[in-house]
Amino acid sequence: MNETVLSIAGLTAGYGSGDILQGASLEVRRGDVVGVLGRNGVGKTTLMRTVMGLTPSSAGSITHNGADVTGLDAEERAVRGFGYVPQGRMVFPHMSVEDNLRIGALERGRNWRRLEDMYQRFPRLRERRRQRAGTLSGGEQEMLVIARALVGDPDILLLDEPSEGVQPNIVKDIGALINELNQTGITVLLVEQNVELMQAAARVGYVMEKGRITQALSEADMHDGERLRHVLSL
Amino acid sequence: MDGVLSVLYQFGTNAAFLLLSAIGLIVILGMMNIINLAHGELMMIGAYVASSLYHSGVPFAACVVVSFFAVALVGVALERVLIRRFYGRELQALVVTWGVSLILAQGALLAFGPFLASIPIPFGSGTVGTFSFSWYWIALIVLALLLVAGLWFLYYRTAFGLRARATMQEREMAQALGVKTGRVYMLTFALGSGLAGLAGALMAPTTTIAPYMGQQYVAPAFITVVTGGSANVIAGALGSTGFLSLAETPFTIWFGTFIGIVAMLLASLVLIRLLPKGLSEWIQRRWLS
Numbered sequence: 001m002n003e004t005v006l007s008i009a010g011l012t013a014g015y016g017s018g019d020i021l022q023g024a025s026l027e028v029r030r031g032d033v034v035g036v037l038g039r040n041g042v043g044k045t046t047l048m049r050t051v052m053g054l055t056p057s058s059a060g061s062i063t064h065n066g067a068d069v070t071g072l073d074a075e076e077r078a079v080r081g082f083g084y085v086p087q088g089r090m091v092f093p094h095m096s097v098e099d100n101l102r103i104g105a106l107e108r109g110r111n112w113r114r115l116e117d118m119y120q121r122f123p124r125l126r127e128r129r130r131q132r133a134g135t136l137s138g139g140e141q142e143m144l145v146i147a148r149a150l151v152g153d154p155d156i157l158l159l160d161e162p163s164e165g166v167q168p169n170i171v172k173d174i175g176a177l178i179n180e181l182n183q184t185g186i187t188v189l190l191v192e193q194n195v196e197l198m199q200a201a202a203r204v205g206y207v208m209e210k211g212r213i214t215q216a217l218s219e220a221d222m223h224d225g226e227r228l229r230h231v232l233s234l
Numbered sequence: 235m236d237g238v239l240s241v242l243y244q245f246g247t248n249a250a251f252l253l254l255s256a257i258g259l260i261v262i263l264g265m266m267n268i269i270n271l272a273h274g275e276l277m278m279i280g281a282y283v284a285s286s287l288y289h290s291g292v293p294f295a296a297c298v299v300v301s302f303f304a305v306a307l308v309g310v311a312l313e314r315v316l317i318r319r320f321y322g323r324e325l326q327a328l329v330v331t332w333g334v335s336l337i338l339a340q341g342a343l344l345a346f347g348p349f350l351a352s353i354p355i356p357f358g359s360g361t362v363g364t365f366s367f368s369w370y371w372i373a374l375i376v377l378a379l380l381l382v383a384g385l386w387f388l389y390y391r392t393a394f395g396l397r398a399r400a401t402m403q404e405r406e407m408a409q410a411l412g413v414k415t416g417r418v419y420m421l422t423f424a425l426g427s428g429l430a431g432l433a434g435a436l437m438a439p440t441t442t443i444a445p446y447m448g449q450q451y452v453a454p455a456f457i458t459v460v461t462g463g464s465a466n467v468i469a470g471a472l473g474s475t476g477f478l479s480l481a482e483t484p485f486t487i488w489f490g491t492f493i494g495i496v497a498m499l500l501a502s503l504v505l506i507r508l509l510p511k512g513l514s515e516w517i518q519r520r521w522l523s
């Protein structure tokens with residue numbers, strides 16, 4: 001079995017008025033795509049923000065490649081290889097597409113050649129590279145934030161509901177893209193409430209309810225669409 | 235011919251005055267959303283540094299450069315000790331910087347008395363026909379333009395600029411990409427302070443160097459900033475100084491300085507009524523996207 005890239009144990013966090021995340025635990029192994037399935041408001045985004053270091057944790061630990069990173073801030077985690085694709089996209093709206101990509105490479109070794117790789121993967125972004133990112137369509141912005149994370153050659157990619165607010169055919173593209181990325185060896189943690197994307201992209205997974213991880217989903221479970229849909233209706 | 239030159243000169247000096255008064259304020263407000271009421275006092279410190287050095291034999295150009303760095307350091311200290319505690323709390327930050335401004339002006343009065351030795355205007359004057367002008371003001375016009383060009387270069391062509399723009403637009407996302415946003419804020423405040431100090435030193439030969447000298451620059455600086463808006467700081471600075479001087483200059487020539495300033499104020503009010511987000515948002519929408 002591959003080594004553990006990310007391990008979360010008993011993670012607790014919130015926004016001042018009570019804990020949203022209440023002792024969540026999970027593991028991600030190198031080269032794997034791990035999904036976390038949960039309905040609206042169970043704390044998926046809070047989990048991702050806490051893993052990234054944007055929301056402080058009050059208990060529990062986050063371990064990256066064997067090192068405890070719980071006390072590090074987001075800047076330091078990013079430099080260590082956490083690639084973050086937030087829910088709601090968060091492009092830098094007044095910056096050009098190209099500058100959005102450049103900032104993704106800047107603190108991760110300034111490997112500007114990777115911009116060219118991204119343009120090859122996403123020709124739409126090349127066409128629009130001088131355009132302000134805020135003027136792109138929802139699907140294009142989603143590509144941009146994924147490319148912005150990839151351009152820094154992340155050790156683990158954190159994807160927060162990439163299906164939200166994009167058209168169904170683009171959801172399919174996102175699934176195919178995650179698979180493709182995974183073939184090149186990228187490790188992914190994906191949170192979603194879209195069963196189709198979850199099945200298309202994730203190999204194994206977890207179920208999240210009310211701030212806790214309540215079940216692990218095996219490869220066989222992931223093929224059982226009925227079961228996954230049932231999880232969401234709980 | 236002489237008349238045309240004279241009007242152009244008046245326009246240029248008005249615009250340079252506004253640009254130099256506002257440039258430090260623009261950087262801090264546009265990038266950090268902090269209304270720095272101590273801006274005038276930072277200019278005053280710049281003038282004080284320049285005057286002290288000048289009268290101990292340092293060439294004026296070197297005094298100006300040292301003023302930039304000295305006041306930038308003052309900015310670093312202010313940011314580390316005070317300002318950084320108030321990010322995202324605009325009103326509190328405003329009150330804090332107002333307190334700082336009072337302390338700095340009173341402190342200068344107590345420490346150095348009611349005024350400092352003035353600096354003679356460098357370069358002398360020139361004439362074309364009946365039109366006479368000060369070479370120093372020509373230099374200030376050129377320098378003001380160079381400063382804007384320098385800022386453009388810094389923000390659009392360097393790694394610092396990329397980090398600063400990202401931090402301004404989506405701070406958390408910038409952090410999640412590894413940008414040390416606390417450092418960006420500190421350097422931005424230092425830059426804005428340093429530019430205020432530089433402008434104070436450059437203005438020093440044209441005015442009386444005294445503890446409350448900053449006040450004459452603060453009102454025009456704020457009018458410039460509000461007219462420009464913060465959608466695009468550099469376009470805003472150029473657009474609003476150009477626009478305001480255009481409104482001010484004819485009235486200054488026909489009716490004197492006071493009416494010129496009233497005209498500038500009215501022009502600013504009308505513009506803000508029509509374009510609430512400032513001139514820069516309009517420039518950006520019209521030409522830059």
Ligand SMILES: Nc1ncnc2c1ncn2[C@@H]1O[C@H](COP(=O)(O)OP(=O)(O)OP(=O)(O)O)[C@@H](O)[C@H]1O
Pocket residue numbers: 015020038039040041042043044045046047087161193
């Ligand atoms: N910044 C915040 N301040 C206070 N409460 C918040 C904040 N962000 C989220 N919450 C609350 O935390 C809970 C979990 O939110 P979170 O965004 O983590 O859920 P989610 O599973 O990502 O939901 P969704 O599927 O809608 O994205 C919600 O009740 C929400 O109201």
Ligand SMILES: [Mg+2]
Pocket residue numbers: 044045046087160161
């Ligand atoms: Mg969410």
